Amino acid sequence: MKLYYIPTTRAVRPRWLLEEMGIDYELITVSMEMSRQPEYRKLHPHGKVPVLVDEKATIFESAAICAYLADKYLEKGFAPAINSLARAYYYQWLFYASLTLEAPVEQYMFNVLPNLPEKLLPKTTQTKVSLEEAKQWFSRVCQPLNELLQDNDYLVENRFTAADIVTGGVLLWALKLGMLTEESPVKAYITKLSERPALKKADVDVYAKL
Template structure:
């Protein structure tokens, strides 16, 4: 099993899950030069990370990789059983993190790092809303998480799953960007997740701030 990886990117999320599971894998750090090569574009059409290669499976998108791994090693307990009612909520938070929560965080990233290269997003889209508007947007999409985490430590069945890794990965970005300024259940949640040794192995800069 191979994981193609760049530090402090979405690739931290599947690496974190692999570390939590204790699964052996080969970590391949992708350079910018490597990402432009035709051979790498076969693995990822946009030259991005992460990519997981597992025998006959070659898959990209961090949430998809985490979902695949959690199901492949279901006995490890990082996903609810297939027919469990909890499976619906597990899917809910996986998709919420990827589609709703991450959007304002990525938008804010381009305000903090305006020269950050983006291989897909049109340049005009990077600052289509102001940084203050992005913060308000982010606060709104955090509301369901804050409500749930008032009385729960984790998102699904109150136990740690791949949904926490995908959601935590997004919130880790937000934390690094200084978006979690107020005391809240979400801030306490990402602080607790940041103490997990598997995440610290997956992201050596887990406590770093983006300036």
């Protein structure tokens, strides 16, 4: 199995899951030149990461890759049983992280890291939401997570799943960008997730160099 990856990006999420599961994989770091090649565009239509190539499957979108891997190795216990009630909440948080939680974090990143390399932040994707607006927006979308995490360590059935990885991947950015200044259940949750050995292996911190 091959994972196409760039450090600190959304590609950390499937790598983190692979490390949690103890599955062997080949890591391919994607350079700017490589991402522009027609061969790479066959793997990802926009030349982005992550991409997972596994036997006949070529999959892009970090949350989809995590969901695929958690199901492929269901016996490892990173996804609830199909058709269970827990499965519904698992989907909810996987999609919430990708569609709702991530948007203000990305906007905040555009503001605080305006000098991100073009590879990581194409100028065409930058918009005009201010730092303060992004922070307030983030605080609103954290609210349901704060309520849940007040009494739970993890998002689904109070056990660690791929939904925690995708959500944790977004919150890790927020933490590193300084968006989580005040103490909250969300901050405690991501601080604790950050200590997981599998995440430490998967996330090579190059933020300081940006």
